[in-house]
Amino acid sequence: MPFIAQISDLHVGSINFVEELLVNAIDDLNDIHPDVTIITGDITDNGYFLEFQKAVTYLDEIKSPILVVPGNHDARHVGDECFEELIKNRYGILKDKKHGLKVIGLDSSEPDLDYGRVGRSQENWMAQELRNADEENLYKIIALHHHIIPVPKTGRERNVLSDAGDILQTLMTEKADLVLSGHKHMPHVWMMENSTFITAGTVSSLRLRGRELSSFNTINIEEEFIEIILNRADGTQRCLAKYENTCLGD
């Protein structure tokens, strides 16, 4: 059964970036052997080429397959070109038939802007890829940087996807199983119809809210249940959600 890790908001290059936090988190990831690690954006702080180069040295240490999508910080200063040169396509697919999952990565960033937008062409592409995954009976995971549903305890709501309503409707229609995002540095889980929306904290930045610590998420998909765990930098864990698995096992 699929075992997924999500890290987000590395912010390599920021004065608030702490290398030790990232190295420790990657060590932990390599110890627990996820089938895939999904990285939901803001891997750099300013989108600079040198920041991407440094970020790649860390990402290369992750032993599992990875899928990376850009965040608003990665899209600063023509960072989208650096992302494509040093990492990969800004949106794409990671399919793992052995573990029965398909990750569809979206680029929700806009050059030099903080708000997000998926856009009609990516939305249509996503819908088709979700239908294809359904035909193959694969677990359907969407990854994008910006949250689609507002996140509690993040103050005045801003920088939500400008086309959040359209994207949400498509995700409901096509029955996405998991929707992973970052951006707010605040872990949270929302459940809506058959989809679960998971927001990650920051894995290695001190830009934290309240008493939160840097963290990453793990998602354990068993035949009977799905469990989403917050793994905090002090070594403690907290269950963010646990619910019956009605998607697989038939």
Ligand SMILES: [Fe+2]
């Ligand atoms: Fe961020």
Ligand SMILES: [Fe+2]
């Ligand atoms: Fe962000």
